[in-house]
Amino acid sequence: MADIVKQILAKPIQYADEVIKLSDQASFMKGECNDIKIRTEKLATLLRQAARASGDLYERPTRRIIEDTEQVLDKALTLVFKCRSNGIRRIFTITPLAAFKKINQQLDNSIGDVSWLLRVSAPADDRDDEYLGLPPIAANEPILCLIWEQIAILCSGSLDDRADAAASLVSLARDNDRYGSLIIEEGGVVPLLKLLKEGRMEGQEHAARAIGLLGRDPESVEIIVNAGVCQVVAKILKEGHMKVQIVVAWALSELAANHRKCQDPFAQHNVIRLLVSHLAFETIPEHSKYAIATSKHSIHSLVMANSNPNPNPNHKGNNEQTEEKHHSVADHPMDNQMPSQMHNVVTNTIAMKSTMLPIHHKATTGSPSPISHSDAGEKSVKSNKQQSHQFIKQNKGHGLPGSSIKRREFEDPATKAEMKAMAARALRYLCAGNVSVCKSITESRALLCLAVLLEKGEDEVKYNSAMALMEITAVAEQDSDLRRSAFKPTAPVAKAVVDQFLRIVEKADCELLIPSIRSIGNLARTFRATETRFIPPLVNLLDDREPEVSCEAALGLNKFACPENFLHDTHCKSIISGGGHKHLIPLIYFGEQMVQIPSFILLCYLAMHVPDSETLAQEDVLIALEWSTKQQHLMQDEGIVTLVYEAKKRFELYQSRVSKQYH
Numbered sequence: 001m002a003d004i005v006k007q008i009l010a011k012p013i014q015y016a017d018e019v020i021k022l023s024d025q026a027s028f029m030k031g032e033c034n035d036i037k038i039r040t041e042k043l044a045t046l047l048r049q050a051a052r053a054s055g056d057l058y059e060r061p062t063r064r065i066i067e068d069t070e071q072v073l074d075k076a077l078t079l080v081f082k083c084r085s086n087g088i089r090r091i092f093t094i095t096p097l098a099a100f101k102k103i104n105q106q107l108d109n110s111i112g113d114v115s116w117l118l119r120v121s122a123p124a125d126d127r128d129d130e131y132l133g134l135p136p137i138a139a140n141e142p143i144l145c146l147i148w149e150q151i152a153i154l155c156s157g158s159l160d161d162r163a164d165a166a167a168s169l170v171s172l173a174r175d176n177d178r179y180g181s182l183i184i185e186e187g188g189v190v191p192l193l194k195l196l197k198e199g200r201m202e203g204q205e206h207a208a209r210a211i212g213l214l215g216r217d218p219e220s221v222e223i224i225v226n227a228g229v230c231q232v233v234a235k236i237l238k239e240g241h242m243k244v245q246i247v248v249a250w251a252l253s254e255l256a257a258n259h260r261k262c263q264d265p266f267a268q269h270n271v272i273r274l275l276v277s278h279l280a281f282e283t284i285p286e287h288s289k290y291a292i293a294t295s296k297h298s299i300h301s302l303v304m305a306n307s308n309p310n311p312n313p314n315h316k317g318n319n320e321q322t323e324e325k326h327h328s329v330a331d332h333p334m335d336n337q338m339p340s341q342m343h344n345v346v347t348n349t350i351a352m353k354s355t356m357l358p359i360h361h362k363a364t365t366g367s368p369s370p371i372s373h374s375d376a377g378e379k380s381v382k383s384n385k386q387q388s389h390q391f392i393k394q395n396k397g398h399g400l401p402g403s404s405i406k407r408r409e410f411e412d413p414a415t416k417a418e419m420k421a422m423a424a425r426a427l428r429y430l431c432a433g434n435v436s437v438c439k440s441i442t443e444s445r446a447l448l449c450l451a452v453l454l455e456k457g458e459d460e461v462k463y464n465s466a467m468a469l470m471e472i473t474a475v476a477e478q479d480s481d482l483r484r485s486a487f488k489p490t491a492p493v494a495k496a497v498v499d500q501f502l503r504i505v506e507k508a509d510c511e512l513l514i515p516s517i518r519s520i521g522n523l524a525r526t527f528r529a530t531e532t533r534f535i536p537p538l539v540n541l542l543d544d545r546e547p548e549v550s551c552e553a554a555l556g557l558n559k560f561a562c563p564e565n566f567l568h569d570t571h572c573k574s575i576i577s578g579g580g581h582k583h584l585i586p587l588i589y590f591g592e593q594m595v596q597i598p599s600f601i602l603l604c605y606l607a608m609h610v611p612d613s614e615t616l617a618q619e620d621v622l623i624a625l626e627w628s629t630k631q632q633h634l635m636q637d638e639g640i641v642t643l644v645y646e647a648k649k650r651f652e653l654y655q656s657r658v659s660k661q662y663h
Contacts, residue, residue, distance in 0.1 A: 016044035109136035154191035163203030212251030221259035249422035256429035424464035442486035473522035521556030542583035554598035611654035
């Protein structure tokens, strides 16, 4: 840095010396040249002072101010050169007094700029709270100089001054996107991260909020990530004060929301695990004694191991095709479970303590698992307790969730709730469209935590939990491995999550409704043929007064009825028996366009998959399909054109056969 600044200053210092030398040699306009000399000498002194303090100078304004100063000195050099005695050339050279007046003004401005640069780059103690004001260069862009000043304070000020400077940058970044871009361009990210890492609580909060506001586009987020935000965020989430952690989690969610490519760098720095730890805190009892399961030992398999009293050793793993083929003949194992299911699931998970700790120990140390399967229950429990305490003692400070996050149990309930809300929000954006992050989340306690919070959390906690689950289910819809591992019907935790969605959809009167509808639709391919309880509430929502709700209900039902769903025939019959077709026809005729298209597609699926339905024939479905083909806005997509053609063809064929049988 110091070498770069010295290189920048070398040329203007050389120009200043030349101006002073030529001013002494002037034969004409000596008084005016002397005025230039006086100003240039003062400027040269300041430039040499800047060169001596090059290590402390803030590079961005230094480069801008010195470049302008160099141009002014070049003009002064040209002017005084014309005033030398050069014989007959002087006769044809006329230098107006206005030129001297203009160059003197520019030299005064350069003196002011360099003086301001020295003051703003000086340590705060040396300035004695001196008001810096704005340099002449700020006449064209005052905000830029204000940003320079605040960043300079961030670089060299006291902790309190740096906190105030960060707060000022927060205000600027919040007011205007361009100001945020200037803060990044002028090098504000690195000192903000340094304050976030080293500052007091107030300064850390301001720095984290500024980072979140600055990451408004992919390019900005890329710069922030490259500056080292992942390491700092991980450190704060592990060791920071909870109020700082709240703002850090929010900032993290903003960065991930605006640039998905930053998801993996954050995951690589253990951020997912730390966020899950915050979700689990006081959500699952004795959370700090749990280790996150590895990919070989998922939370679901361990829950099943503790909840199934009669395990079948010959039971084969579910693959997608086998699971779907047996949907029509297998009842859901938990259909008749008591209403205390959530309590049972949590209790079963707690019971995993004696199992999961040795598993983690094995993964960590390579020693064989000390799980005892003997019938001496009391002896086994005692042994497991000893192993658990020994494991926790050995791994103290080595990243167990919750074990290194100090004093958070003493925070007030509102702060704890806000922390959970921001942790869920961060997980929502970190897992959006990312299979690996979703797998790491579902292999931890996060699904169980989100299910519990969806039922018992505060309003914001519930909403962010619902949105996080919606993103996870959206990824599971596209990834069969994740779908089978995290949301297989036999997994009690997955069942608990789905039950919460169903409860919300049946209630149908809160802001969680739309993410719950989408999540059920995303999981449509995981439900068995006997699992028909999701169809009626979605059908009822087709008649909702809110067009957005009706649209989401139709989209969700489409995922049950589409050909990609192995049980589409069964689901279509359930939709018809629930009266779905009666809602669809009015929506197609009179609904808003956002509702018309998914309703039209769903009606096509019903006609195509259940073409021999007398119920559909009685409702004049064919007339509705025919009318729809004449509506240009409904027939813009080639896929819809093909779909309605197939639906009409099959429906007409089967209905003609039915009419012949009756005649």
